[in-house]
Amino acid sequence: MTEVARAGSSRRTAEAARPGVPRWAVPASLALALVGLGLSAYLTVEHFTAPGSLACPVGGAVDCAQVTTSAQSKFFGIPVAVLGIVFFAAMLALCLPMLWQRRDRRLWQARLAVAGLGVLFVIYLIFAELFLIEAFCLWCTAVHLVAFGLFAVVVLASAMADPSPFDQR
Amino acid sequence: MAQTARSVARQRAERARQARERAARRARRIRTAWWVIAAGPAFVALLVLIRVAIPDEPVGDVASDRQLSSAVIAALRPEPSLLDSVGRGQGVTPPTAIADQPPLTADGKPLVLYVGAEYCPFCASQRWPLAIALSRFGSFTGLTASHSASDDVYPNTATISFHGSTYVSEYLAFQGVELATNKRQGRRYAPLDELTPEQEAVVNTYNAPPYTPYAGSIPFLDLGNRFLQTGASVSPELLVGLSHDEIAAEIVNNPSGPVAQAILGSANAFTAALCVLTDGQPGEVCDSPAAQAYQAEVGR
Numbered sequence: 244m245t246e247v248a249r250a251g252s253s254r255r256t257a258e259a260a261r262p263g264v265p266r267w268a269v270p271a272s273l274a275l276a277l278v279g280l281g282l283s284a285y286l287t288v289e290h291f292t293a294p295g296s297l298a299c300p301v302g303g304a305v306d307c308a309q310v311t312t313s314a315q316s317k318f319f320g321i322p323v324a325v326l327g328i329v330f331f332a333a334m335l336a337l338c339l340p341m342l343w344q345r346r347d348r349r350l351w352q353a354r355l356a357v358a359g360l361g362v363l364f365v366i367y368l369i370f371a372e373l374f375l376i377e378a379f380c381l382w383c384t385a386v387h388l389v390a391f392g393l394f395a396v397v398v399l400a401s402a403m404a405d406p407s408p409f410d411q412r
Numbered sequence: 413m414a415q416t417a418r419s420v421a422r423q424r425a426e427r428a429r430q431a432r433e434r435a436a437r438r439a440r441r442i443r444t445a446w447w448v449i450a451a452g453p454a455f456v457a458l459l460v461l462i463r464v465a466i467p468d469e470p471v472g473d474v475a476s477d478r479q480l481s482s483a484v485i486a487a488l489r490p491e492p493s494l495l496d497s498v499g500r501g502q503g504v505t506p507p508t509a510i511a512d513q514p515p516l517t518a519d520g521k522p523l524v525l526y527v528g529a530e531y532c533p534f535c536a537s538q539r540w541p542l543a544i545a546l547s548r549f550g551s552f553t554g555l556t557a558s559h560s561a562s563d564d565v566y567p568n569t570a571t572i573s574f575h576g577s578t579y580v581s582e583y584l585a586f587q588g589v590e591l592a593t594n595k596r597q598g599r600r601y602a603p604l605d606e607l608t609p610e611q612e613a614v615v616n617t618y619n620a621p622p623y624t625p626y627a628g629s630i631p632f633l634d635l636g637n638r639f640l641q642t643g644a645s646v647s648p649e650l651l652v653g654l655s656h657d658e659i660a661a662e663i664v665n666n667p668s669g670p671v672a673q674a675i676l677g678s679a680n681a682f683t684a685a686l687c688v689l690t691d692g693q694p695g696e697v698c699d700s701p702a703a704q705a706y707q708a709e710v711g712r
Contacts, residue, residue, distance in 0.1 A: 298629035298631070298644070299529065299531075299533070299534050299535065299564075299629065299631075314565075362452050366452065366455060366456060369456050373460065374463060377600065391453065395449045398445045399445050399449065401445070402441035402442045403441075405434070405438055406434070407437075407438065409441070410434065
């Protein structure tokens, strides 16, 4: 076998080992993770600089201050905006192009699990806005939409991957 | 030869079968993925529908109408010597001076505009020193006992309500707006007073950036467009667990205690600012040590 033939064969083997990720998956997931990270960073700054220590928010149903200074703005003492930063940072890492290309089933499962956890937490936050705080924050809603979008991208890309890491025996 | 050809054909058929199976698995995965993706928004839509379907609870008597005890009435007009002795007090956030704004007036007098709500614990702590300071320039009638909401931070903070009260003064005008009660009405607290268009214009201008980092927080206080305060001058934490009479007793009998230090110190800060509005009138108030305690902050 010539050198060229050997090189071609090993390239084909490597390509076959890579999961076939849809082209849009990598840029879409990276962009959404970055946008989510930015929004969470903004909400974290708002959380810590709000003048709410000696003031009550007042307003209509759309009231960011009421949401970001509510009891539900913390989860086990940690501001949910900070949890948002952690979530989107983790997703950003898991959605790096080199990691999308790895055919490690556990890695793909971890990406799906983290994205799913994010969506479950978002559903809890929406529940809190609807039934406990009874006000909405447009910035928070933007974060929720990004988390849903990221979950959709990750789930769909994982399903469409061909060959799929989940087909491994 | 024929055997080899059959073997190759079998391998091809096997590969084709595997490819079909793989494609079928992929199609199933994609279908499942769409269902999983749709489940989240569908669940949220269900939550929204449930929330919309829940009717707002009717609310009965919404206004605070409890009479103030004689002890509270006395504490709202403490002896001038008591205010003098407390001076700056402790734990006080004085109002912030603003420059070059058109004077806020009503009936030809400098106007003090307070906007708050009965549910708000920070408004609860703010009313005590404000009422004490204003009582040095005039007199209130119709003040009632109230408390902050039981389901907010610093629950049931004992206070007075400006709703329905009247203030008469030779020197100042006062408008106290309580936007909501401390009683739940469905998703919000039952509404109480409404801002007039003039008051709304003041709030929209001065209870918003750049004068305050956040728009629309309460309590909001505009002292004649010369001084502003968004948020309380005194923390409601000091009043937790105290009844109206206990707060009154702390003010009158324990001037070195944290409650009197904060409430009377804050009242002195307001007094100093109000003296700027009244050009130092009346002299017995504005020349007192109490009013001079915050002279540096108000620039008299």
